[in-house]
Amino acid sequence: MGLFMKKCFLVILIILLFIPFLVSAQKQPSGISSSKERVVLVTVEKVSEGMSFPTMMITGSAYFSESSEVAAESAGKVLKVYVNEGDAVEIGQPLASLDDSLLSYSVSSAEASTKQAKSNLDKALRDFNRNKALYNQHSISQQKYQDSLTDYTNAQSMYISSLSQQKQLETQKDKMVIKSPLKGVVISKNVEVGEWVNSGGVVAGVATLTYEAKVYIPETVLPYIKAGQSVTVKTSRKEYTGKVLSINSKGDPATRLFLTRIDLGQDPDLKEGVFVIALIPSGSKIHSLLVPRDAVVERNSVKGVFKVSEDERVRFIPVKIIGYNGGYAAVSSVTEGSLKKDDQIVLDGNNAVNNGVKIKITSKIG
Structure with a gap:
């Protein structure tokens, strides 16, 4: 009897523990999830308009400026x-x-010879000056004076020759x-x-740590680019504002391409041989929509921007990149009218959103 009562008590206790959960489940309205919808924090900027050059993407490589x-x-x-x-x-x-051991011996020998030649020159000069004074006093013959002058001239030549040989050997040793x-x-x-x-x-x-990009541009863009002009150059890791150093006056007759060198400046992280893409002006300036470069993302190999709707959800708008104007990309929407001036697009946070995602705007630019 005692065992039966214990089992009954245990069953009643379990039922009492589950009653609150059953009541809570009954109070939850049907069809409504208890989990909250994900909201992504973003900053936005308005689409603007302006003038920009259409550009052509030309590939090349980075090289040391000097090696x-x-x-x-x-x-x-x-x-x-x-x-x-x-x-x-x-x-x-x-x-x-x-190994300069032989040259070191030769230099030491030459130094000794030069020292002796200098001593001989000093003695010859003293003798010449003394004999010159005596000759002016008519105390010695002209022949003795001439012999003294010859000895001095020879000693001077020997010293110059010895010193020259010493310097040559020292230069060889330095090399x-x-x-x-x-x-x-x-x-x-x-x-x-x-x-x-x-x-x-x-x-x-050895090489300097300054770099330049070398690309081959077609003759069709020659009217729109010149030395000293700023162009954008990209690597897989970084973007540079380069300056055109030179455009080769002689092109390849077969390809009609012209070597163009673009200064990238100093960057210890850059390496020679890195693949680069240069954005080269390919036409006259045109009026177009402008969006921040960082607002452009890629989804399924399609470039576009995320446009903010009135209900603070985003929609991916495919765009075509026409060119660049400083930190902005000149674009046109693939579907006419899907993007226009003053539309709000996602800037920071665009890599964390997808179509239909709810957003919360933390700041607005423009």
Whole structure:
């Protein structure tokens, strides 16, 4: 009997615990979800109008503005290598040195010869000055005076010759230390300690950390671009405002393309050989809708902007990029009339929204 009562008590307790949940479920209106709709915080900006150049996207590569394959001017065995690839270097900084033991001996010998020649010259000059004074006093013969002058002239020639040889040997010795001609970075190390390097053999490659883009533009855009003009250049990681350095006057007769160099400035994160896209003006300025570049996103390989509706939901509007004007993109809507001046479009937060998503505007620009 005691066991039966315990079981009954347990059943009643379980029923009492579930009653509040059953009552709550009955009070919940049918067809209404208890979860809240997701709302995305965004900033918006109005679509404007203005003038801009239509542009053409032209691909190319980034290059060092200046680079050098530093060669040895004398032959010799590599004694030391002071740098590795990637090291920063200053102008005149040693890259490597060659064995100069024989030249050091020759320089020491030349210094001794020059010292002796200078001593001989000083003595010859003293003798000449003394004999000149005696000759003016008619105390010595003209022959002795002439001999003294000849000795002085010969001593002077010997000293100049000896000094010149010493300087040449010192210069050769200095050349046994190969130095960087640029301030920048080491891009290649071509020798190791103990190797023999011939005169003209490359020891290391160095380059500045300033870059330029090289692209080949078609002749159709030549009327709309010139040296000194600012153009936008993009890599996979960054966007640059470059300046056109030069447009080659000689094009390729087969392709009608002209090499164009665009200064990208200094950037330690950029690398030579990086793929670039240059936005080159391809026509006269036109009037168009303008949207912030950052407002343009891509969905399923289609570029567009998110337009804000009156109920604070967003709709993706496909657009065609016509060109660029500073930080703005000149666009036209793919469907006529779907985007117009003063429409509000999502700026910050556009990567977090999709069609029909509810938004909350935190700030408005324009």
